Structures are given as structure tokens and as C-alpha cells.
Amino acid sequence: MTTSFNDVPEQNPPAPALARRTPSPRSAPAVPGSGLSDLAVSPFGTPTALLSGEVRVAWVGRTSTEEQQDPRQSLIRQLERSKTALPDSWAIVCHFYDVESGRMELADRGRGTHYERFDIPIARDGGITDLLAEAAHPNRRFDAVICESTSRVARRMFENLSVERGLERAGVPLFAWNEPIKLDGGRAQQILQRRINQSVAEYEVFNALETSWGGLCTHVREGWNIGKPPYGYRAKHYRHPNPMKAERGATKSRLEPDGIRAETVTQIAHWRYYERLSYAAIVDRLNTEPEKYPPPIPPGGAAKARGAWSKSSVCEVLRAPKYTGYQVFNRRARRSRSGAHNDPVMWVWSSEPVHEPLIPKWMYDELAERRHAKRGSRDGNALNVHPETRRTYVLRGMLLHACDRRMFGKHRDGITYYSCQPQANNRGRPDAYEGHPKTVYLREDAILEAISAFLSDRVFGPERRELLAAELASVDDRAARQRETERDKLQHALDGLSTRQANILRQAETSSPDDPFTKGLRESYNRLESERGAALAGIARLDAADAAEPARPNAEDADLLDGLPYLALNLVHAPEQLLRRLFEVVQLTIRLHYDPEVATIQITLPADVLPDIAMTAERTQDSMPAIARPKVQRVTARTDAVGAPGRTRTCGQALRRRLLSHGGGS
Numbered sequence: 001m002t003t004s005f006n007d008v009p010e011q012n013p014p015a016p017a018l019a020r021r022t023p024s025p026r027s028a029p030a031v032p033g034s035g036l037s038d039l040a041v042s043p044f045g046t047p048t049a050l051l052s053g054e055v056r057v058a059w060v061g062r063t064s065t066e067e068q069q070d071p072r073q074s075l076i077r078q079l080e081r082s083k084t085a086l087p088d089s090w091a092i093v094c095h096f097y098d099v100e101s102g103r104m105e106l107a108d109r110g111r112g113t114h115y116e117r118f119d120i121p122i123a124r125d126g127g128i129t130d131l132l133a134e135a136a137h138p139n140r141r142f143d144a145v146i147c148e149s150t151s152r153v154a155r156r157m158f159e160n161l162s163v164e165r166g167l168e169r170a171g172v173p174l175f176a177w178n179e180p181i182k183l184d185g186g187r188a189q190q191i192l193q194r195r196i197n198q199s200v201a202e203y204e205v206f207n208a209l210e211t212s213w214g215g216l217c218t219h220v221r222e223g224w225n226i227g228k229p230p231y232g233y234r235a236k237h238y239r240h241p242n243p244m245k246a247e248r249g250a251t252k253s254r255l256e257p258d259g260i261r262a263e264t265v266t267q268i269a270h271w272r273y274y275e276r277l278s279y280a281a282i283v284d285r286l287n288t289e290p291e292k293y294p295p296p297i298p299p300g301g302a303a304k305a306r307g308a309w310s311k312s313s314v315c316e317v318l319r320a321p322k323y324t325g326y327q328v329f330n331r332r333a334r335r336s337r338s339g340a341h342n343d344p345v346m347w348v349w350s351s352e353p354v355h356e357p358l359i360p361k362w363m364y365d366e367l368a369e370r371r372h373a374k375r376g377s378r379d380g381n382a383l384n385v386h387p388e389t390r391r392t393y394v395l396r397g398m399l400l401h402a403c404d405r406r407m408f409g410k411h412r413d414g415i416t417y418y419s420c421q422p423q424a425n426n427r428g429r430p431d432a433y434e435g436h437p438k439t440v441y442l443r444e445d446a447i448l449e450a451i452s453a454f455l456s457d458r459v460f461g462p463e464r465r466e467l468l469a470a471e472l473a474s475v476d477d478r479a480a481r482q483r484e485t486e487r488d489k490l491q492h493a494l495d496g497l498s499t500r501q502a503n504i505l506r507q508a509e510t511s512s513p514d515d516p517f518t519k520g521l522r523e524s525y526n527r528l529e530s531e532r533g534a535a536l537a538g539i540a541r542l543d544a545a546d547a548a549e550p551a552r553p554n555a556e557d558a559d560l561l562d563g564l565p566y567l568a569l570n571l572v573h574a575p576e577q578l579l580r581r582l583f584e585v586v587q588l589t590i591r592l593h594y595d596p597e598v599a600t601i602q603i604t605l606p607a608d609v610l611p612d613i614a615m616t617a618e619r620t621q622d623s624m625p626a627i628a629r630p631k632v633q634r635v636t637a638r639t640d641a642v643g644a645p646g647r648t649r650t651c652g653q654a655l656r657r658r659l660l661s662h663g664g665g666s
Contacts, residue, residue, distance in 0.1 A: 055090040058142035060131055061097035062152045065114055071099045072118045078148040079122060085177040086146065094141050095122050096131040102155035103205065106162055109154075128153070132163065135170040148177045150194060151201035160198050216348075220329040223354030224252045230320050231296040231313075232265035232358050234258040255322065255355040264293045265358040268317050273363050274606040276587055279311040286314070319371075324364050325357030326350050393418070394576045395444065395590070398583060402594045403436055409444075416444040420592075442592060447599065451588070452571035454601050459586075460567040460617060468561070483542045490542075494535045501528050563610040567621050578620040585613050 063074040099114040110127025235253035240246040286309040327350040393409030407418040420440040422433040511518040587604040
């Protein structure tokens with residue numbers, strides 16, 4: 001029996017929905033009857049909805065207002081190009097487009113209204129988020145999505161792939177005008193080309209961003225301002241150095257002081273540095289005289305202004321580095337992290353001051369160090385907001401341990417202590433305070449007696465000038481004097497080098513460039529320039545050594561003491577409110593050392609607040625009854641805490657219980 005070819009059963013019989021389909025000229029039938037290739041019926045093939053009858057297509061477009069193009073013309077071009085790529089039986093039935101940056105997070109896309117500003121003659125059915133929402137709906141209006149390029153969907157590959165995968169899970173393929181539309185099932189080549197296009201698009205974005213970022217950094221280092229001038233400055237505009245941009249009216253700006261507002265910035269810094277006023281106290285002083293200290297106007301304009309100073313505005317003034325005279329950029333990540341503050345190591349500074357400073361650089365640095373030291377602690381010693389707080393501590397925030405932590409107050413059995421226990425706050429970081437005693441205690445009455453003796457002898461005592469003179473005689477300043485001598489020598493050499501260079505330049509002006517004599521002059525000038533650079537480096541090294549060394553008292557400091565009255569203070573019995581005020585105006589700081597067990601007492605007597613110091617000390621003395629001042633051993637620059645009543649203790653838990661039960665004395 002013979003079997004004809006026509007008797008062979010069909011391997012891929014056509015589905016009922018495909019029986020009346022006209023085979024596409026792009027298909028490559030491998031089996032008679034179905035009209036579909038093996039790849040077309042594979043799990044990797046195109047959805048069957050695209051293989052029969054008319055196919056409904058959604059068009060997606062995007063353009064950015066930051067691009068050098070008209071969004072209206074760009075979207076029209078994208079739509080027309082997308083139409084030309086569609087097969088004959090496909091038709092665009094809905095339009096989704098946005099006018100926004102393609103680098104936005106996908107969750108934030110499609111929420112803007114920038115498209116309303118342009119007369120776009122394309123009916124809009126929504127943005128990219130609306131497209132994804134409708135694609136997941138069973139009654140969606142489209143079977144496929146078309147765009148000019150996948151970069152129009154998103155600029156970054158992660159968001160691009162997220163959109164593509166979201167549509168794919170819903171059974172909606174994404175096609176592009178600049179990619180081949182294949183319906184025979186072969187997708188490997190298409191995926192390769194798409195990933196290459198997506199990588200190139202992301203590369204172009206980051207390359208453009210990095211190039212423009214380098215231009216911004218160069219712009220700042222040359223001293224030009226970016227953005228709105230900070231409070232206290234106004235913009236002074238200059239003709240753009242690029243002639244082409246200058247012809248179009250483009251300008252650049254530098255900063256210059258803005259009259260009374262500039263004086264306000266300097267006054268705020270002085271209050272904070274010299275008087276150590278809190279933000280709240282500075283705000284109160286500013287708001288009492290708004291004509292003298294005009295409040296700032298926010299970026300939103302006068303309509304959003306409060307008409308008064310706030311603690312946040314004072315904080316911003318004290319933290320803005322532009323007031324030091326340097327131009328600074330990238331303090332905040334306004335584009336990448338919604339305006340979050342960047343680490344100072346990421347700030348871009350000009351190489352030298354480029355405008356008049358309102359706050360000296362050294363003062364700005366010291367204020368920054370104080371903020372770092374007091375990070376997490378409020379000003380003053382008022383009761384905190386905790387409902388169980390019952391008492392305050394007069395030395396709160398002024399007593400530091402050698403580990404640089406602020407010691408906190410404790411009250412047990414009628415005795416007030418200050419303690420340092422770092423382990424309780426550093427779980428998981430056992431090496432953060434390696435070698436630190438488990439608990440360190442210091443009795444308040446002991447340190448108050450030492451402070452009282454220090455102030456009575458060295459600040460308000462009748463022999464204060466003699467004590468200061470004796471202190472000056474004991475200061476070992478040989479290293480400082482040696483540096484000063486070396487600096488004088490380097491400066492003298494520097495002046496001589498400058499004179500010799502000027503003489504060489506005068507001789508070179510009248511000589512031919514090709515003359516051997518002129519070449520010799522050039523070599524001599526370059527050699528002198530090298531010597532000059534070495535001298536400048538030496539002076540900078542000496543200045544750095546002086547800056548690193550703590551300030552020493554000098555004979556002029558004795559004149560400040562003459563502005564204070566003679567008083568005999570017994571601070572142990574003084575009211576806490578007046579004590580705290582006195583400690584604040586003299587900027588008291590006490591540092592407890594590891595070994596030996598000593599505490600260093602440091603105060604500051606700014607000349608402009610001496611009357612306030614004198615008045616506060618007199619009020620403190622007048623507020624106390626006539627109590628005879630106890631006999632105390634005259635203190636030197638260091639007060640031995642071992643010899644003071646209630647000595648400093650470093651102890652474990654067992655010794656701590658014994659200390660509390662016996663009062664801590666020894």
C-alpha cells in the first residue's frame with residue numbers, strides 16, 4: 001500500500017482563530033497548514049493576539065523640558081516615526097506621553113503637568129504610570145506598545161527594564177521604531193540590539209551629566225556664584241566670558257556684601273562665637289529689632305516670608321561656608337537625593353577667597369568644631385521634655401571626659417555626680433572605646449570648689465596679675481620663638497627673590513627672545529621661582545605648626561583682668577540659675593583626663609563681654625549670704641582632683657555601689 005504526500009497528517013494544524021489569517025510576508029512557515037514557524041509557537045514567541053486581524057497599539061512618548069528642542073515638535077516627530085514602523089494591519093488607538101526628565105524614579109513619573117504649557121496636538125490618555133496600570137487590566141484597549149526609542153520610555157536601564165518587564169508580565173510586547181519588528185518568533189537578535197541601545201542611552205546620559213558637572217565645578221573654582229545669593233550677599237553681574245553667549249545677553253555673577261544684611265550675618269556669628277548664645281537667644285535678639293536685623297526672604301518670595309527670624313534660618317547662616325569668602329558648591333544633593341545635605345568632603349571650594357568674607361574662616365571652623373562636639377545635645381540646662389525629669393545640672397554640657405564624650409548628671413542619696421559610661425551607648429562596637437573604664441564618676445561639689453578657687457584666685461582675686469605673670473614666666477615658648485626666627489629668615493629670603501626676579505624681567509624686556517643672554521635670564525628666573533616656591537612652602541609649614549599649637553597667654557591678657565572687679569566667690573552655695581549664667585558667659589569647659597586623675601578648667605574672657613561677666617559675677621556674690629570663703633590651696637594651671645574633696649573615681653560596678661553608699665569621698 002502506498003501513501004501519498006497528501007495523506008500525511010498535519011503536525012501544526014492551524015488554530016481556529018488563525019484559519020482565516022492571511023500569512024504575513026515576514027513569516028517563514030516551516031510546516032504546511034499552520035503558517036507559523038517553530039519559534040512562533042515556542043514559549044519565546046510573539047503573543048498570538050498580534051498574529052490575527054487588526055492589532056491595537058498604544059503609543060508612548062516622552063520629552064524633557066531641559067533638552068534643546070521644542071517638546072511639541074519632538075512628540076509629533078516621535079508619533080509619526082512610530083506609525084511608519086507598524087505593519088499594515090496595526091493601528092495606534094491611544095496615546096501616552098509625558099514632558100519630564102527620563103531620569104526620574106519610575107514611581108514619580110507621569111505626575112507632572114508640564115505638558116499643559118505646550119500646544120501639543122495629540123490627544124493624551126495619560127502618562128507612563130497610566131500605561132502600566134491599563135496594561136495590567138483585563139479590558140485594556142491595546143495589544144502592543146510602540147515608541148520611537150526605548151530611551152523615550154526611560155533614560156536609565158533599570159527603569160527601562162522595569163517598564164518592559166511590567167508590560168511583558170501583562171502579555172503586552174514593547175516595540176520601537178529604531179528596532180526591527182519581527183513576528184516569526186525570533187527575538188534573540190532583537191533583545192541584543194535593544195540592550196545595546198539601552199546601554200548606549202544610559203552612557204550618553206551619564207557622559208553628559210559628568211561633562212556638565214565638570215563645567216559647574218570649574219565655574220565655582222573660578223569664583224562664580226550658582227543659584228540665589230545667600231542672605232547678606234547680593235549678586236554682581238559680569239559680562240559672560242564666552243563672546244557667543246555674551247551676545248545673547250548671558251552673564252555670570254559674583255557675590256558682594258548686601259549692606260545691613262551683611263552686618264547682621266557678622267553679628268550673628270559674633271553672638272554665637274563670643275557669647276555662645278543659643279539659637280533661640282539669637283532669634284530673640286534679632287526679632288526685637290527687625291529694622292536693624294531684617295529677616296530673610298525664602299526662595300518662594302515675600303508672599304511666603306514669615307517676617308521674622310527662626311532658629312532654622314539662624315542655623316543656616318552659621319553653617320553656610322560662602323560667608324568665609326570662598327565660593328562653595330554641592331552642599332546639598334538637590335537633584336539626586338531630594339536636597340539632602342552632603343558630607344563636607346563632597347563640597348567643591350574655590351581655591352582662594354573670591355568675595356568679601358562676612359565670617360572669618362577660623363571662626364567658621366571653630367563653630368563647626370563646637371557643633372560636632374555638641375552634636376545630639378541641646379543648649380542650656382533647662383529640664384528636658386521627658387515627663388519623668390525632675391532636676392537640672394549646673395554643669396550640663398560643660399564637662400568632657402578624655403574620650404571626648406560629655407559627662408551626664410546623676411543624683412543618688414543626696415549627692416550629685418557626673419558620669420561617663422560609653423558601653424551603654426555603643427553596643428555592637430566594643431572597640432569604639434577600648435581601654436575606657438567601665439564607669440567614671442566626678443562629684444559636683446568637688447569640681448565646683450575647684451572652679452570657685454580658680455575664679456577667685458585667677459579671675460577676681462587681688463593677686464591675679466601676679467599669678468598670670470608667674471604663669472607667663474613658666475611657659476616654654478622656645479619652639480614658638482624658633483619658628484618665628486625661621487619665618488623671619490624665610491620672609492627676608494622671599495623678599496630678595498622677588499626683587500631679583502623683577503630685575504630679570506626688566507632685562508628680558510629689552511632683549512631678543514632668541515638671544516642666548518635672554519635664554520640664560522629665563523633659566524635664572526625659573527630657578528628663582530623654584531626657590532620662591534620652597535620659601536612659601538616653608539612659611540606655610542610654620543603657620544600650620546603655629547595653628548596646631550594651643551594659644552598661650554601673653555602680657556596683653558593682663559589688661560583684660562583690669563576690667564573685672566575684685567570678688568571672693570563661694571560658688572558651692574550660689575543659686576544654680578546665676579551659676580549657670582556665670583559659667584556660660586565665661587565659656588567654661590572642664591576636661592577630665594585619664595591619667596593622672598586631673599581636670600583641666602578652661603575659660604574665655606572676650607573683651608567685648610567683660611561688662612557682662614563682671615555684672616553676672618557681682619549678682620552671684622550678692623545673691624549669697626555672708627558666708628566666709630573656705631580656705632583653699634591656691635591652684636595652678638592644673639587642679640589636682642585627687643587632692644580635692646570627693647576625688648574622681650574610675651571604678652567597676654562593685655566599687656560604684658560602695659561609692660554611692662559612702663558618699664564617694666576618700
